[in-house]
Amino acid sequence: SAVISQKPSRDICQRGTSLTIQCQVDSQVTMMFWYRQQPGQSLTLIATANQGSEATYESGFVIDKFPISRPNLTFSTLTVSNMSPEDSSIYLCSVEGQDLANYGYTFGSGTRLTVV
Amino acid sequence: GDSVTQMEGPVTLSEEAFLTINCTYTATGYPSLFWYVQYPGEGLQLLLKATKADDKGSNKGFEATYRKETTSFHLEKGSVQVSDSAVYFCALSGGGNDYKLSFGAGTTVTVRA
Numbered sequence: 001s002a003v004i005s006q007k008p009s010r011d012i013c014q015r016g017t018s019l020t021i022q023c024q025v026d027s028q029v030t031m032m033f034w035y036r037q038q039p040g041q042s043l044t045l046i047a048t049a050n051q052g053s054e055a056t057y058e059s060g061f062v063i064d065k066f067p068i069s070r071p072n073l074t075f076s077t078l079t080v081s082n083m084s085p086e087d088s089s090i091y092l093c094s095v096e097g098q099d100l101a102n103y104g105y106t107f108g109s110g111t112r113l114t115v116v
Numbered sequence: 117g118d119s120v121t122q123m124e125g126p127v128t129l130s131e132e133a134f135l136t137i138n139c140t141y142t143a144t145g146y147p148s149l150f151w152y153v154q155y156p157g158e159g160l161q162l163l164l165k166a167t168k169a170d171d172k173g174s175n176k177g178f179e180a181t182y183r184k185e186t187t188s189f190h191l192e193k194g195s196v197q198v199s200d201s202a203v204y205f206c207a208l209s210g211g212g213n214d215y216k217l218s219f220g221a222g223t224t225v226t227v228r229a
Contacts, residue, residue, distance in 0.1 A: 001162075031215065042205060042219045043160070092160065096215060104150060105209070105217055109159035 002027050002095050006108030013083055013115050020079045021111045023093035028073035030096075034066070037090040037110070046091075049076045083115045118143040122206045122220030129196055129227050137191040137223045139180075139206035147208040149173075149182055149189040150217070154203045163191075163204070196227045 003026040013019050023032065034046040046066055047055040055068040069077045080087050090110045123138040141147065151163040151173070164173030169184035178193045189206060206220040 033217070042221045043217075044219075045216055048216070094217070104148075104162045104165050106162070107152075107160040 001104070002029060002106045004093060004095065004106055004108040006093055006111060008111055009109060010112040011114070013113065015084050015115055017083055018079055018081045019083065019113060020077050021091055021093075023076045023078070023108055025074045025095055030073070032070065032076045033094040033096075033105070034068065034076075034078045035092045035094060035107075037092065039088070043092065046078070080113065083113075085115045088113055088115045118147065118208060118216075118218045120206050120208055120218055120220040123223055124221065126224040126226060129225065131197060131227055131229055132195045133227075135191075135193045135196045135200070135225065137204055137206070137225070139189045139191065139220060141187050141189065141206075141208050143187075143208055145210065147210045149180070150207045150209070151178070151180055151189070151191050152205040152207060152219075154205065154222075156202070160205070196225075198227045198229050201225060201227045 005024045007022050011019055032049045035043040036046055037043045045058050046061045047057045047068055049055045049068050049070040051070045051073050065081055067079045090112050092110045093108045094105050096105055119142045121140050148167045150165045152160050153163045154160050163178055164175040164180055166173040166182035169182050172181045180189050180191045182189055203222045203224050205222045207217050209215055209217045
């Protein structure tokens with residue numbers, strides 16, 4: 001299965017600032033996904049990022065708050081903009097397995113964000 | 117839309133006890149079903165999966181069978197170890213939401229020696 005490198009692994013940020021999270025995959029993938037895991041909660045999909053097109057955002061998430069880039073088939077970034085303490089969460093990127101035998105989704109190790 | 121309902125925790129067990137975590141789903145079409153595990157301080161790992169009805173996924177002593185008639189995918193392990201302490205998530209994809217993963221709320225399992 002794909003190997004995902006995500007960074008930073010954690011950060012503490014001041015409110016009102018922005019943080020960009022990077023996700024690098026060791027193989028080319030069509031779709032990359034960004035999730036948020038709020039403290040003690042399950043994972044919620046933020047958006048789906050396809051190379052060469054605008055990201056598709058889920059209900060409750062907007063591009064101004066979570067701009068996403070997808071410049072090529074192995075890389076994506078998620079920016080958390082104008083942060084507030086409510087943005088404190090773990091953010092994870094994910095990719096889909098490329099064949100039936102490996103069907104499933106691989107996740108990065110996550111970025112633990114604390115906004116103070 | 118697609119959804120997953122998972123047994124609430126936390127669950128606390130003694131070593132060598134039997135573990136069951138219930139998971140039921142609602143989906144259109146023919147979803148694939150997954151169990152993910154998140155060990156303390158780590159990211160999410162795929163534990164097992166099943167892509168069609170009656171398939172049984174298994175890994176590390178854990179098993180789950182895709183039951184279309186009861187729309188369930190319960191996770192079981194016959195004899196748990198302290199190292200199985202983690203949060204377990206049931207998830208599905210490929211139903212009405214197509215490729216997107218829909219997660220259950222997660223079940224925290226603590227195994228005591």
